[in-house]
Amino acid sequence: MELTGLLPDFGNLAFTILAFLAALTVIVAVHEYGHYIVGRWSGIKADVFSIGMGPVLFARKDRHGTSWQIAAFPVGGYVKFHGDANVASGSADEDAMAVMSAEERRHTMHGAPLWARTATVAAGPIFNFVLSVLIFAGLALATGIARDPLSVAKPLNVPGMEEGLREGDEILSIAGYDMPALAEFYTIVEKLPDTAQVGYQVRRDGQVVDVTATHPFPALVGSVTPKSAAIDAGLKVGDFIATVDGTPVPTFNTLREVVLNGDGAAMTLGILRDGTPMEVTLTPRRQDLPSADGGFETRWLIGITSGMVFEPATRTPGLWESIGSGGERVMYIINSSLSGLWHMITGAISSCNLSGPLGIAQVSGQAASLGATSFISFIAMLSTAIGLINLFPIPVLDGGHLVFFAYEAVTGKPPSEKVLNVLLAIGLSLVVALMVFGLTNDLFCP
Structure with missing residues (x-):
């Protein structure tokens, strides 16, 4: 595939890049803030909180001694904790640690208790999941959910609806099938005849009325x-x-x-x-x-997905109902992602299902072009995916560090510095290889 084939028809490369960077910046900021705030709560000090990589464009130090900065290249971010040798928090600055008091070492990532280090590292992916749940919950609160019993808020202007359903109609039956509870609505939809129009029985202004109107799910x-x-x-x-x-x-x-x-x-x-x-x-x-x-x-x-021939009347769900719904969507994304990865590994489905940075950027731009709701939903889905990937047990990722901590919990001591450096190098190689593989898919998969 030509590289230009990745550019969406609706706009230009600049729009796609901006949409991708906007989504990535929000997700990275939340992920890194999870590390930072839980680390602070656990007594681990942060020297730097950076959005972006490379040369610093803006920086401000807060009363806790953390320098909050924006860097030139908005392709990631990091928290550099006190005592870290580098921004990956994979190894300690031995020279700096050697001159610290016991109390000062307690406030470093490498001198903190195991529970504090574990909570701090796990917080990044967890905050990604929390962000996704809150976004999905917020969308449910903003848009509402269909009200039971199913009623018409607004009939659409499509062929066959001229003398059919009206605003306020309560649907009693469709094509002779009594309306069940809304949760079971699709069980009768599957039984409806594939005809352009069907009969409806509705309650209208207190009266039961029979009308003929467009099938509830036309090719809309x-x-x-x-x-x-x-x-x-x-x-x-x-x-x-x-x-x-x-x-x-x-x-x-x-x-x-x-x-x-x-x-x-x-x-x-x-x-x-x-x-x-x-x-x-x-x-x-x-x-x-x-x-x-x-x-x-x-x-x-x-x-495409189908649209109903009328906008259903909605209700505003409760806070906990919305959060529960958001949690269910996040779990569905996680389960589908893990299942898809397994099926790709076993060869049951094409490896082209794995997108790289260009493919994700393209989807970002297209989601943004479809409207705010679509783009915000995309951010939630991408946040879930990034949280999940970071939990993979690969050195350099959060999941790899958690594996090291589990080893320390079992053996009573962390892996040696030599072993740790080798594993981190292997993990970095795996991550780079995965990115190259995804980029290859972006360029050559149909």
Whole structure:
């Protein structure tokens, strides 16, 4: 793939880079602040808290003696604790430590008790997970969740809705299927006929009324996936897909079947955008997706999710409900990531599923182009991924340091300096190799 092929159609390289750096800066700042604040609570002093690497552009020292700085290259950050030989906190500055008193050594990373060092190192990834949970919870609080019983807040302006559902209608049944509790709504959606219109029974102004309206899930674009055929082709949220290669697709399920059975052939979509008919041509892509049994399945996809034919009435969830929902999303991302990594290692799915910095930057820009909600959700997902990666038991990563601490807890002494340096070199080599592999995927995978 040409490098220019990674540039999104919606904008330019500068926008993509800015979006990526904005996301990365937030995530790195939270990660490093976790190390810093838990270290401070544990009695470990920090000499430097840096956002960015390289030459210092701005610095200010606080009353705790920590220099807070912004460096020239916004591609990471670090906390340099008192007594560290370098910003990686992997080894001590032996000369400095040798002249410290016992009390001063207690305030260094290398002289602190094992529990304090463990808590300080683990705090970085944990803060990443907390950030993700809070973002997902905040989005739930801001946007609300569908109210039970399912009711119409606003019918969309799509074909077949002219005399159908109205604002305030409470859905009692669809196509003869009584509405269950909202949590089970999709069980009846799967049973609905694949017809452009279906019958609804609604409660309207206190009266039970039968109406005919558009299928609740027509071929309507509810969201567009970054780095997909749909976003490359310019599809937008709200586009109503009426035909594929001239053949009507009355429901989203019909569209899905057409794409699945198309064997990756290019297709022309006839769409309505704000009432204006137009055509879009795209080519589906094979993708590996998590399946319900915990495995993966490979399917042809164009990169959209379905939208409902009406905006459901919502309620504002409680704080704990929102946090619980955010926690569930973070756990889903972690489980899917670990499962995907295992399936790549075993060869069950393509290693092209692993993106490098260019691919992540591209997704950053595309997520930003889709709106604030999409970009904020992307930050939460990326924060979870970075927290998870940092827990891998690889020397130079936080997980590697935690393994060293576990060894110390069992044996009563840390690994020797010589062994530690060798392991750190191996870990650095692994991380660099992984980055190169991801970059290769960015350039050459379809």
